[in-house]
Amino acid sequence: MKITEQDLKNISLLSKIKIDEETSDSLTKDLESILTMVNKMDELDTSKINPLTHPIENTQTLREDIEKKDIEREKLQELSKEKDSGFYLTPKVIE
């Protein structure tokens, strides 16, 4: 399977990871070889098979709707480099 320059641009845009020119050739080679291996799936006719997203049939368990304070907000926000008054800070998004 061929990966085009446009494919690389799309993947980079969607995943929010830069692909620099130096590595794009080796990345293309890696991705093509992985997708060629993956293409073996085409040997099977799966038109009548249902997809299985999860190995175990398990219904979601619910708990009582009681407020819990397992982790304090301040403690969580200590993990961020940029915060102020309980808010996370990012570069400006509106002029």
Place this chain on the structure above:
Amino acid sequence: MSDLINLSLTDQILGLTDRSFSSKEITEAYLSEIKKKKSLNCFISIFEEECKENALIADENIIKNKARPLEGIPIAHKDIFCIKDKKTTCGSKMLSNFVSPYSSEVFTKLDDAGAITLGKTNMDEFAMGSSNETSFYGNVLNPINEKLSPGGSSGGSAAAVRANLCSFATATDTGGSIRQPASFCGVTGIKPTYGRVSRWGMIAFASSLDQAGIIAKNAKDAAIALKYMSGFDQKDSTSLNEEVKDFQKEVDANQDHVIGIPKELIENIKNDQVRDSFNNSISILEKDGAKIEEINLPHIEYSLPAYYVIAPAECSANLARYDGIRFGHRSNSVSSLEDLYVNSRTEGFGKEVKNRIFIGTFCLSAGYYDAFYNKALKIRNLIKNDFDEAFKKVSSIAMPTCSNSSFELGSISDPVEMYEQDIYTIPANLAGLPAISIPSGTANDMPIGLQLIGNYLDEGRILNLANKFQKLTDFHEFK
């Protein structure tokens, strides 16, 4: 005191209980061995002072007859399990400064059982790798031959057990990350049924495949450790609300076994030593009374391609959370929000993690979703059905853990060749079944493993069979 670290978990519990030695002695013996073998690079962090203090508390509990089941036993956790107020890096630069505000359920359960945490073990970045070479903290060396890989992603845990640096270690397995390193290091590794052990506080890679388990010296030890780690957890929506059987009793129980052999798969093993060792293992078990049945797993050869769509797809979704804002690496070179996302992620993730995010992103993108992701999920269903059919007539299924023994560090650069390491381990993850790897011989003078796959929630049976094998052989003894 160096002989204390050679003891099995079973003997350590006995010795601590009858006060032949203390937790302080055993903990200090491990700490000194860890220092001596620092060059193996098994640990990312070590909690020296804290575990010495905890050992004293454990000794007091023992004296006061208040000992908990694993009181005073020094263990190691894979650095994928969050521990409150401790760094949890997941082998990545992205989390190099992440100090967890809460503890994983795996840590809490073992801590509540009295175990002492020596430190956190090295691993492939975000558990993506089969050689330990993708760790941001440098690869672990195989203690048996330091030029070779310990396997991955739980290479630190497997090498630490093999090098006598802890009594047992926790680990995780998404496509073979417990069993392959266990096989490469000549130790015992079990991945339980999906949902058996809580994933709360275990950093996510591919959520429908990830499962925590144990690497230990033998099946008996693994049974004890697993018993105290398993159980329903309301905080994990995929946790199974099922009774946890007493694996410690089951491992020694008198059980009959019917072992299924996927004949075609075995005939196609390319490595003669791996095939001969497998056949030898099966004849040992057969002589001991196990019944052997040929089985058919017609779709198993499609496991690898299906897995390398599903796992990267889930990985690309899970790792989208690393945006540089709330936690994890945040780039300093930022002039817009887009820059913040892109630069933080580009700087924070290593090559293999990026590759998997790219593959997952590609397979989930418009126009490719059906051809790749949906197709892989359908194949996953076929593979699960193959196992369901097989388990109608057998109680466990045997195959090798890997197609080879350990390889030289740096010798595999082709990603597909590396992915093929997981060819025999992936099917159990796709189906969510429990599976164990036990040492079963050597190839090129390095250990290889026998893999036993059990039916859902039937960890006790494969532990029992593994224990039988270990009573009949000495492949698991460290020589």
